[in-house]
Amino acid sequence: MNFTEMRGPLQPKWRKASLLCATMLALGSGFAAHAETAGEPQSAARPAQAESSPPTGTPVSVSGTDPVAEAVGEIIVTGSRVARAGFVAPTPTVVIGQADIRQQAASNVLNVLNQNPAFKASTAPTTSGLNGNSPGATRADLRGLGPLRTLVLVDGKRFVPQVPAGANVYAVDFNQIPSNLIDHIDVVTGGASAQWGSDAVAGVINIVLRKNVQGIEVTAQGGISDRGDEKEYLFSGVAGTSFADGKGHVELALTYENNEGVRDQYTRAWGRQAYSIVANTAGATPTSLILPNVQFSTLTPGGIITSGPLKGTQFLPGGVPAPFVYGAYVGASNMVGGGNTGYNINTGVWLEPAVERKTTYGRAQYDFSDSLTAYVESSFAFSKGSSETLPSRDTTPSTICVGAAASPCFGATNPYIPAATLAAARAANVTSFPLGRANYDFGITNPVVRNATFRIIGGLEGTISSKGNWKWDAAAEYGVNNYHDLIYNNRIRTNYAFAVNAVTSNGQIVCAATVPGSPAFNAAAAGCVPINLFGAGSPSPAAIKYVTAATDNSLRYEQTDFTFNVTGEPFHNWAGPISVAFGAEGRFEKEKITADAISAAGNYESGNAQNLDKGFHETEGYFETVVPLARDIPLIRSLDLNGAVRVAHYNTSAGTQTTWKVGAVYKPIQDLMLRAARSRDIRAPNLYELNLTSTVTNQTIPTYGQPNVRVVTSGNPNLVPEKADTFTIGGALQPRVVPGLAISVDYYRIKVSDIITGLSAANTASNCLLGQTAFCNLITFVNGVPSSIAVPFLNLASTTTNGLDFQGEYRTRLDALIKAVPGTFTLRASGNYVFHSYVDTGFGTPIDRANELGPGNAYSLPRFRGTLSGTYAVDPISITVQARYTSSGNYDNTLTAATINDNRLPSVTYVDLFANAKLSKKIELFFTARNLLNKAPPPDPNSLGNSSNAAYYDLIGRTYRAGVRVKL
Secondary structure, three states: OEOEEEOOOOOOHHHHHHHHOOOOOOOOEEEOOOOOOOOOOOOOOOOOOOOOOOOOOOOOOOOOOOHHHHHHOOOEOOOOOOEOOOOOOOOOEEEEEHHHHHHOOOOOOHHHHOOOOOEOOOEOHHHOOOOOOOOOOOEOOEOOOOHHHEEEEEOOEEOOOEOOOOOOOOEOOHHHOOHHHEEEEEEEOOOOHHHHOOOOOOEEEEEEEOOOOOEEEEEEEEEEEOOOOOOEEEEEEEEEEEEOOOOEEEEEEEEEEEEOOEOOHHHOHHHHOOOEEEEOOOOOOOOEEEEOOEEEOOOEOOOEEOOOOOOOEEEEOOOEEEEOOOOEOOOOOEEEOOOOOOOOOOOOOOOEOEEEEEEEEEEEEEEEEOOEEEEEEEEEEEEEEEOOOOOOEOOOOEEEEEOOOOOOOOOOEOOOOOHHHHHHHHHOOOOEEEEEEEOHHHOOOEEEEEEEEEEEEEEEEEEEEOOOOEEEEEEEEEEEEEEEEEEEEEEEHHHHHHHHOEEEEOOEEEEHHHOOOOOOOOHHHOOOOOOOOOOOOOOOHHHHHHHEEEEEEEEEEEEEEEEEEEEEEEEEEOOEEEEEEEEEEEEEEEEEEEOOHHHHOOOEOOOOOOOEEEEEEEEEEEEEEEEEEEEEEOOEEEEEEEEEEEEEEEOOOOOEEEEEEEEEEEEEEOOEEEEEEEEEEEEOOOHHHHHOOOEEEEEEEOOOOEEEEEEEEEOOOOOOOEEEEEEEEEEEEOOOOOOOEEEEEEEEEEEEEEEEEEOOHHHHHHHHHOOOHHHHOOEEEEOOEEEEEEEEEEEEEEEEEEEEEEEEEEEEEHHHOOOOOOOEEEEEEEEEEEEEEEEEOOOOOOEEOEOEOOOOOOOOEOOEEEEEEEEEEEOOEEEEEEEEEEOOEEOOOOOOOOOEOOOEEOOEEEEEEEEEEEOOOOEEEEEEEEOOOOOOOOOOOOOOOOOOOOOOOOOOOOEEEEEEEEEO
């Protein structure tokens, strides 16, 4: 990862190399030189570009002619659409090179991105254990603002998103990107909607693919964790050749990966400690406790009576009643210690889903002349993610009838009640009792998700006139993602309620709802099979088949995009050429969800989706210019002003939107660059938020004490775009007096307003009671109490985050410091410091979520994250040791000593090792060890998830990867 764009004078060869990596990881546009040092992989540093790669060994100069620009033409920096040699974008940009990806043996490039402190690993394989609709998905999250607000491009063009049915997730899954074909990745860490359109709120990730592969390259690698799981196999190949005397070029890339995943946290020593959150039922403060050995208090695999005279009677295999051993702090769900060891919210939940993926990519290009090139490229990617999440759980206990007159019993008695328990119930005048159960014998819910993505692009690019450097390009793109979600062992709510209410009729055990003339009769219960819940293993296969099924939802998302762009230099002023870029885009997107009947009715335990068949189209145009204001005068080596504007029109409620950016780059001296930018960016509401089909459920609303309130959840066709205002200011220093040193620092502030939020009925009712009329308008009252509550998506929330990004690098040949010591040494550092992350949910006072490490709140961020690495390279070996640091912080910033026993989480440092050895020009061996010291994560539990937070901590432990690359 490297700074780009701040260019120093030509250096001796080894100094070119030191400037090449100069300012790695930079969130700034920064310094570039390009060279290859003996014994090292090709350096990742290069100018950010969208078209082709500079040849190895080409240096870069800021004075005079840019040799890279001469070699590859004008450079397109992702932070800008202007193409001009030597241009420095005012928005901070980091470049992640092919060498970084290869060095880390990254099968998925997001693993490399997430090591940049500007990213939050909110959607990675180890954070998706409970995610039934996207197991194994990998989506980028800049600034912790969510994947919805990070725009991902491939070669400067949109990539079709992978959209799960029944979830508001519109983002590119990096499983679909062929990592072996990536040349480099530009990451713009500031708003860029004026240049690239909607969704570029937190920034833009532009994945630039290789275009001039010659010959055949093959990679084979394998991996495993220290515990023998997370087995991974990856094979990839890239082939390319020219034809027609070099006028044409074709290439093909293939990848196959299989990762077997990691089972639940009980496979790890830290996980077996079973940390979780319990209520302090002792009646003292603090009110909540984070403690180990947390177990279910109201759920057992064979059932437990949860209240009344028979409370604490559990049922062992065969239905044998036995006393349950309670622990301490016994609450409505959990307790500490006791007789339910090994059973809590984490039991069976995989730490990392299994993922299988295949990608293919092909490209053909032909130069009809020096001024006209045509190309076509096509890709197909398939991925399958699978895991195990939770069994169905009777957190609201089932009612077991012992002759109660009221519904649902109507005087009946459940014939499955063990005789001893039935006698005890009658002796205590118990007419019904609640039974809590964790239904492991039904099978743990097992989601299997398949994604198939096809994409094809055809384009032309050429030169209008060499005078003024006028260039143009036009492209048409079509992409489609087919998503299919099967969730096995998913409980059907109504069927389960029918099956639990078993009765004896005509000497047979049947479901009460199937007995004609019975007050419990319900025609919908036809085919019901009664279920015996007393004792693990007691439910019959027929009953399990009746109360569970495989959710079967599919989604097809289509994206068609047409683009046309022109860049050039229409004239010069006193300080140099005035450059412009302008263009137009038309985009058409369509989403069709096909949900099975049970899912569409919202009747599954989880993973429900609704049918949807909607689309939208938008047209937009943009203009950008770079105006030089001064050159080579006292205290001003250069001063450039950059401005951009984009107007987009949607045929939805988003209407017509204008985004803009203005920035400046100032070099007072050759060694120092200062930059600042201000932008207005947007995220337009997506099809799910606009058009979600209304679903109706009956809920109890505590604030009114009203049961069976009709709650209608829906999309909102009147939503407006989210708006973001971004300000960045910073600079980059490359002192000539210290060759090989580069430093970059940037301040940023992003305020996002009108954030689209899904409400809950309870929040709506609470805010109405507080006198907020807008929420009362969503409620239908009858005699002063709510009978119906509408909970559509609303433009309600806002967030403001600000902080500092900084990077540094020092690179030198060791023999310049210590004679006779061969090789080079490179020291790199990058960090992100967050001052504030204010979150206003629309329900009260904004809360600052900076310095918060718990998993429960959106937009929470550590105070500081940093990466430090040292690389020693001597032919033919390169060894890198890397340290990743996350500062200490609070579990939740709203908690106090009165509400939590320990609100602090410690800092953590993970050490990684990367090693490469070139056996020859054609064969390279590589090895990596992540979390080399096998450091366990601290307790950081989610109330519905693992005992630690995978967004910041390593849950897997030490892992190894090794492989070979061969050029044929």
